[in-house]
Amino acid sequence: MNALPRREQNRIEKSRRILSAALSVFAETGYSGASMDEIAQRAKVSKPTLYQYFGSKEQLFGAILSQERDEMLDAFAHPTGRGMVADLHAFAWHYADTVLRPELLSLARLIIGEAQRFPEIGRAYQASGPDRVLAGVMAHLETQRTAGRLVFDDAELAAEDLWGLILSAPRNRALHIPDALPGRAELARHVTNGLRVFLRAYSTDPAHDLETLATLSVPPGRPME
Amino acid sequence: MNALPRREQNRIEKSRRILSAALSVFAETGYSGASMDEIAQRAKVSKPTLYQYFGSKEQLFGAILSQERDEMLDAFAHPTGRGMVADLHAFAWHYADTVLRPELLSLARLIIGEAQRFPEIGRAYQASGPDRVLAGVMAHLETQRTAGRLVFDDAELAAEDLWGLILSAPRNRALHIPDALPGRAELARHVTNGLRVFLRAYSTDPAHDLETLATLSVPPGRPME
Amino acid sequence: MNALPRREQNRIEKSRRILSAALSVFAETGYSGASMDEIAQRAKVSKPTLYQYFGSKEQLFGAILSQERDEMLDAFAHPTGRGMVADLHAFAWHYADTVLRPELLSLARLIIGEAQRFPEIGRAYQASGPDRVLAGVMAHLETQRTAGRLVFDDAELAAEDLWGLILSAPRNRALHIPDALPGRAELARHVTNGLRVFLRAYSTDPAHDLETLATLSVPPGRPME
Amino acid sequence: MNALPRREQNRIEKSRRILSAALSVFAETGYSGASMDEIAQRAKVSKPTLYQYFGSKEQLFGAILSQERDEMLDAFAHPTGRGMVADLHAFAWHYADTVLRPELLSLARLIIGEAQRFPEIGRAYQASGPDRVLAGVMAHLETQRTAGRLVFDDAELAAEDLWGLILSAPRNRALHIPDALPGRAELARHVTNGLRVFLRAYSTDPAHDLETLATLSVPPGRPME
DNA sequence: TATGAATGAGCATTCATTCAT
DNA sequence: CATGAATGAATGCTCATTCAT
Numbered sequence: 001m002n003a004l005p006r007r008e009q010n011r012i013e014k015s016r017r018i019l020s021a022a023l024s025v026f027a028e029t030g031y032s033g034a035s036m037d038e039i040a041q042r043a044k045v046s047k048p049t050l051y052q053y054f055g056s057k058e059q060l061f062g063a064i065l066s067q068e069r070d071e072m073l074d075a076f077a078h079p080t081g082r083g084m085v086a087d088l089h090a091f092a093w094h095y096a097d098t099v100l101r102p103e104l105l106s107l108a109r110l111i112i113g114e115a116q117r118f119p120e121i122g123r124a125y126q127a128s129g130p131d132r133v134l135a136g137v138m139a140h141l142e143t144q145r146t147a148g149r150l151v152f153d154d155a156e157l158a159a160e161d162l163w164g165l166i167l168s169a170p171r172n173r174a175l176h177i178p179d180a181l182p183g184r185a186e187l188a189r190h191v192t193n194g195l196r197v198f199l200r201a202y203s204t205d206p207a208h209d210l211e212t213l214a215t216l217s218v219p220p221g222r223p224m225e
Numbered sequence: 226m227n228a229l230p231r232r233e234q235n236r237i238e239k240s241r242r243i244l245s246a247a248l249s250v251f252a253e254t255g256y257s258g259a260s261m262d263e264i265a266q267r268a269k270v271s272k273p274t275l276y277q278y279f280g281s282k283e284q285l286f287g288a289i290l291s292q293e294r295d296e297m298l299d300a301f302a303h304p305t306g307r308g309m310v311a312d313l314h315a316f317a318w319h320y321a322d323t324v325l326r327p328e329l330l331s332l333a334r335l336i337i338g339e340a341q342r343f344p345e346i347g348r349a350y351q352a353s354g355p356d357r358v359l360a361g362v363m364a365h366l367e368t369q370r371t372a373g374r375l376v377f378d379d380a381e382l383a384a385e386d387l388w389g390l391i392l393s394a395p396r397n398r399a400l401h402i403p404d405a406l407p408g409r410a411e412l413a414r415h416v417t418n419g420l421r422v423f424l425r426a427y428s429t430d431p432a433h434d435l436e437t438l439a440t441l442s443v444p445p446g447r448p449m450e
Numbered sequence: 451m452n453a454l455p456r457r458e459q460n461r462i463e464k465s466r467r468i469l470s471a472a473l474s475v476f477a478e479t480g481y482s483g484a485s486m487d488e489i490a491q492r493a494k495v496s497k498p499t500l501y502q503y504f505g506s507k508e509q510l511f512g513a514i515l516s517q518e519r520d521e522m523l524d525a526f527a528h529p530t531g532r533g534m535v536a537d538l539h540a541f542a543w544h545y546a547d548t549v550l551r552p553e554l555l556s557l558a559r560l561i562i563g564e565a566q567r568f569p570e571i572g573r574a575y576q577a578s579g580p581d582r583v584l585a586g587v588m589a590h591l592e593t594q595r596t597a598g599r600l601v602f603d604d605a606e607l608a609a610e611d612l613w614g615l616i617l618s619a620p621r622n623r624a625l626h627i628p629d630a631l632p633g634r635a636e637l638a639r640h641v642t643n644g645l646r647v648f649l650r651a652y653s654t655d656p657a658h659d660l661e662t663l664a665t666l667s668v669p670p671g672r673p674m675e
Numbered sequence: 676m677n678a679l680p681r682r683e684q685n686r687i688e689k690s691r692r693i694l695s696a697a698l699s700v701f702a703e704t705g706y707s708g709a710s711m712d713e714i715a716q717r718a719k720v721s722k723p724t725l726y727q728y729f730g731s732k733e734q735l736f737g738a739i740l741s742q743e744r745d746e747m748l749d750a751f752a753h754p755t756g757r758g759m760v761a762d763l764h765a766f767a768w769h770y771a772d773t774v775l776r777p778e779l780l781s782l783a784r785l786i787i788g789e790a791q792r793f794p795e796i797g798r799a800y801q802a803s804g805p806d807r808v809l810a811g812v813m814a815h816l817e818t819q820r821t822a823g824r825l826v827f828d829d830a831e832l833a834a835e836d837l838w839g840l841i842l843s844a845p846r847n848r849a850l851h852i853p854d855a856l857p858g859r860a861e862l863a864r865h866v867t868n869g870l871r872v873f874l875r876a877y878s879t880d881p882a883h884d885l886e887t888l889a890t891l892s893v894p895p896g897r898p899m900e
Numbered sequence: 901t902a903t904g905a906a907t908g909a910g911c912a913t914t915c916a917t918t919c920a921t
Numbered sequence: 922c923a924t925g926a927a928t929g930a931a932t933g934c935t936c937a938t939t940c941a942t
Binding site: 027028029030031032033106109110111112113114115116117119122123125126130154157160161163164165168169172173175176177178179189190193194197200201202 | 252253254255256257258259331334335336337338339340341342344347348350351355379382385386388389390393394397398400401402403404414415418419422425426427
């Protein structure tokens with residue numbers, strides 16, 4: 001009744017170990033600084049095995065990125081059905097919690113740092129990460145406009161504004177200073193302010209929406225690892 | 226009547242050549258990937274000379290950063306005296322033109338990519354780059370609030386909002402995709418929209434200010450190199 | 451039925467090749483002058499292999515010293531049981547043949563030359579080489595004194611005298627002039643004279659012992675390599 | 676009335692500074708380990724000047740050796756005219772004090788360490804240092820034999836025995852362990868014992884000579900620098 | 901399939917030496 | 922005559938990659 005034979009399980013687990021080791025090594029030292037020896041050692045795998053699985057340093061690098069990208073997309077939030085403001089609030093926090101996870105920040109630093117050398121990778125990341133999230137937000141905002149709750153001409157700009165108001169400052173800071181993630185309160189300051197400005201500029205009934213916003217509380221953060 | 230003797234001139238010019246070569250090599254390949262051989266070759270200088278000038282790879286890296294940081298600060302815009310909206314508009318364009326210069330984007334990618342390995346450098350950059358610009362913007366906004374033209378509680382948040390609305394989207398995209406700088410029109414789209422949202426949310430007289438904004442035209446971009 | 455698997459045999463042989471190549475290179479050029487490239491080339495091994503085996507130049511240097519030191523100690527002579535004079539004669543020749551072997555002279559030159567830079571190495575050599583031999587000689591002389599065949603107060607001084615009379619001149623000369631090892635006859639001149647003086651000064655029955663000495667003949671030397 | 680013009684004086688003084696700096700650097704690090712930069716720096720001279728004076732590293736090395744060799748020869752002791760035993764005693768101490776001077780030990784280590792690479796230098800040192808001293812001692816011993824105070828067949832062997840008995844042990848130890856020069860008492864132990872054994876083996880009137888020896892006291896050492 | 905052992909090519913750095921001034 | 926500045930060639934060491942087993 002075993003879905004997967006032993007061999008296959010073993011393979012998958014080994015592959016996972018390698019990817020995880022590689023992510024941490026690449027994140028710590030950048031692409032060139034990373035040593036395949038170090039990766040093999042952390043993955044508790046011999047070097048030829050590592051090469052059997054991933055072919056070359058460059059391919060391994062690519063494999064990490066696509067793996068992590070998938071994980072990130074998974075994090076996209078779905079409407080709560082408790083009204084527009086609650087939806088935006090939920091989305092904002094969900095996204096903040098995703099985007100500020102240390103591993104994803106490491107990954108982003110890695111991609112940005114290597115964007116010049118591996119332009120494909122930067123493009124792929126942009127397309128399947130930020131751009132896809134943006135599309136989701138745009139769709140949501142369009143729905144609200146149709147329902148008469150928001151006003152705007154350009155949905156893309158509106159979606160970008162939402163993101164920029166809520167997360168650009170904390171994320172930029174976190175990208176530069178790895179060990180200084182914003183605390184829960186600091187993050188709440190940015191999220192709340194961002195939503196407030198967004199509603200003031202885009203809502204058809206700002207007064208009411210801001211009141212609603214004031215009733216919403218900060219959700220619990222996910223535990224650090 | 227020569228202000229500088231030949232030797233000194235030569236030294237300065239050589240130093241500049243090295244720094245420029247180093248910036249491009251570091252930007253292309255990251256810190257670890259950069260080879261001192263390659264740098265020396267591009268600077269048309271022998272390797273020992275390079276070492277005589279900058280001591281070590283790490284010191285050379287540091288020298289680039291501080292040089293570029295200075296250049297960036299230099300770019301800070303001063304009030305035009307033609308009213309708040311014109312000032313904000315001028316600042317937005319000036320800063321956009323600075324921040325999106327290819328060399329400064331390269332530098333930013335470099336710093337972000339190495340932030341984990343050289344935490345001090347990330348911190349120093351944040352403190353003397355973004356943080357200082359932010360302080361300048363805050364001061365300007367405070368002045369406008371005192372003059373009764375803007376309303377806000379937290380000047381820092383307001384300043385961050387201004388930046389996030391105007392530049393976060395184009396800059397983030399440019400960080401990921403080096404060869405896709407926004408064109409003048411695309412940039413205008415973001416700048417104008419950002420200022421509009423900002424004024425709608427913070428101005429004491431949005432209707433009038435938006436009208437003023439509509440009269441301002443896109444300044445000429447600086448030539449690419 | 452193979453005691454050692456191929457791999458292990460290979461390793462051992464390679465290690466020996468490296469040590470031998472390293473000794474000759476170090477001896478020819480001193481520690482700083484020796485190049486790891488040269489050593490690898492002579493050992494017919496790639497440079498990374500060399501580093502896999504011995505870690506660093508300094509460790510390789512240390513490995514040579516301890517290897518040769520062991521070999522030297524191995525050379526210590528055991529009593530023949532044919533009387534004191536025969537024993538001293540056998541010891542003198544055995545020790546001369548050891549101490550004047552070109553490799554050991556090279557090693558001694560190396561250690562002396564680097565004593566200032568690596569004080570531990572000089573100390574270790576003195577303790578485990580000369581000092582240990584001296585202790586052996588002292589013990590032997592004490593036995594003879596107890597048996598009433600020698601007279602002296604200070605066994606250490608007596609042992610040092612024996613060595614100094616027999617070998618100091620030829621060895622010092624050999625240390626300075628590498629390609630001028632004393633021939634068999636020249637060596638016999640020093641050994642015989644040394645023993646004669648030693649017996650005249652220390653024996654309880656010099657006349658008889660000198661007669662015995664005269665009957666002993668020069669042993670065959672070991673072949674040069 | 677100045678014997679030497681300023682220029683010439685300056686030249687000589689500079690040359691001396693270079694030689695002294697070079698000796699210490701060579702002694703500390705061996706020939707290959709020594710850096711011309713370091714030597715120039717210690718001599719407070721620019722590198723081209725250094726090359727002007729001594730042509731090349733190898734020539735500088737040679738120049739040091741001949742300079743020091745001359746100084747060493749200067750140290751040879753002349754008969755005191757107070758009898759054979761007193762002469763031998765004086766010679767032994769004089770020579771011990773010369774040969775165990777730290778600078779001369781450094782020089783000897785240097786020459787021995789580089790003997791394989793620069794055979795000429797080893798040979799030259801042997802000929803003009805030890806061999807010349809040996810010749811002096813031989814001449815002295817011959818005189819004593821002619822005067823009927825000593826008996827021996829081979830003056831060279833006798834002279835070598837004298838040296839070997841008195842200094843071989845302390846000097847060998849000092850060569851290996853640079854920072855462990857024998858103290859005055861320890862040295863006296865070796866010198867006295869060496870002379871005693873020498874006289875017992877070679878004197879025509881050992882009893883009387885040993886008595887004389889016992890009346891002689893240790894001369895004052897020269898101050899360390 | 902998995903690995904210990906091996907390697908060619910490259911790294912940052914330093915050297916002895918020589919110009920141009 | 923003396924020097925600051927420059928360099929070609931080497932140094933010790935490490936890397937991504939690949940055999941032989």
